Amino acid sequence: MPKLSPRDIRRKIQGIKNTRRITNAMKVVSAAKLRRAQELLYASRPYSERLYQVLRDLSGHIDPETHPLLERREEKQADIIIITADRGLAGAFNSNLIKRAEELINEKRSLGVRVSLILIGRKGFQYFSKRGYQVVKGYDEVFRKEINFSVVKEVGKIVRDRYASRETDAVYLLNNEMVTRVSYKPMMRAFLPFEKPQDGREDYGVYEFEVEKEEFVSKLVDLYLNYQIYRAMVESNAAEHFARMVAMDNATRNADELVRTWTLIFNKARQEAITSELIDIVNAVEAMK
Numbered sequence: 001m002p003k004l005s006p007r008d009i010r011r012k013i014q015g016i017k018n019t020r021r022i023t024n025a026m027k028v029v030s031a032a033k034l035r036r037a038q039e040l041l042y043a044s045r046p047y048s049e050r051l052y053q054v055l056r057d058l059s060g061h062i063d064p065e066t067h068p069l070l071e072r073r074e075e076k077q078a079d080i081i082i083i084t085a086d087r088g089l090a091g092a093f094n095s096n097l098i099k100r101a102e103e104l105i106n107e108k109r110s111l112g113v114r115v116s117l118i119l120i121g122r123k124g125f126q127y128f129s130k131r132g133y134q135v136v137k138g139y140d141e142v143f144r145k146e147i148n149f150s151v152v153k154e155v156g157k158i159v160r161d162r163y164a165s166r167e168t169d170a171v172y173l174l175n176n177e178m179v180t181r182v183s184y185k186p187m188m189r190a191f192l193p194f195e196k197p198q199d200g201r202e203d204y205g206v207y208e209f210e211v212e213k214e215e216f217v218s219k220l221v222d223l224y225l226n227y228q229i230y231r232a233m234v235e236s237n238a239a240e241h242f243a244r245m246v247a248m249d250n251a252t253r254n255a256d257e258l259v260r261t262w263t264l265i266f267n268k269a270r271q272e273a274i275t276s277e278l279i280d281i282v283n284a285v286e287a288m289k
Helices: 006-059 093-110 122-129 149-164 213-288
Strands: 077-083 114-120 135-139 170-180 183-192
Touching: 006 213, 077 093, 077 122, 077 149, 077 213, 093 114, 093 122, 093 170, 093 183, 093 213, 114 122, 114 149, 122 135, 135 149, 149 170, 149 183, 149 213, 170 213, 183 213
Parallel strands: 077 114, 077 170, 114 135
Antiparallel strands: 170 183
C-alpha cells in the first residue's frame, strides 16, 4: 500500500466523518421508529394471547370434525411462514433467522417431511427463492411504512385453504421476537394444528354458544389466523428497528474510533513532512557555505 500524504489522510478522515453523520442519523431514526413499534407491540400482545387461550380451550370442547383446521393428522407435508425484513443494515437480524429456518427445514426433511415456504419480507424471499426451496408465495415491501394488512389476510387465506384441502399437515411460524426491551431472538411456533389442552385439565372456562357452534368456531379461527400473523409481523418489525439502532450505534462508535486513529496518523505524517522540509532547508544552507 503506497504511503498516503497528509492531504489524502485529511480526505479520508472527512469521508469517515461523513459516514458517521449518516450512521448516527439512521440510529436516531431507528430509535424513533422503535418507540412507535414497541407501543404497537405491547398493545397487541394481550389480545393475541387471550385469543390464543380462548381458541385453545375451545378446541378441547369441540369435535375436530366440526372444523377442518382442528383436525390432526400424520405430518408428511409442512409449511413454514418465515418473516424477515425488507432491508439490511440491521446486523445479524436476517442472517440469524435464515439460519434458524434452514435448521428447521433440515430437521423436517431428515424425518421425511416435505417442506414448503411462505416468505414475508424481501430478505427471506431473495435468499430462499434462489436456492431451490419450494416457495408457495413470497412478499416484499411489507414493512416500508405501516404493516400491510392485506398481506396478513392473504397469508391467512393461503394457510387456511392449504390445511383444509390437505395440501399441508402442519404450519409453523418463524420470526424474530422482542424478548425484552433490549433483546430479541428468532422464535418458532407451531401454528397449525391447534394445541389442545392436556387430558384431565380442568382450569379452562365453560363456554355457552348463543349462535351456531360451527359458525362461531369458523369465524374465531379466521380471526386467530390473521391476528397471530399480524402479531408476528409486529414483533418482527419492532425487533428490526432495535437491531438496526444497535447496528448503527456500533457503526457510529467505530467511525469515532477510526477518526481518532487516522487523526493520529495524520499528525504523525504532518510532523514527518515538516521534519523532512526542515532537513532539506538545513542541507541547502550547508551546501551554500
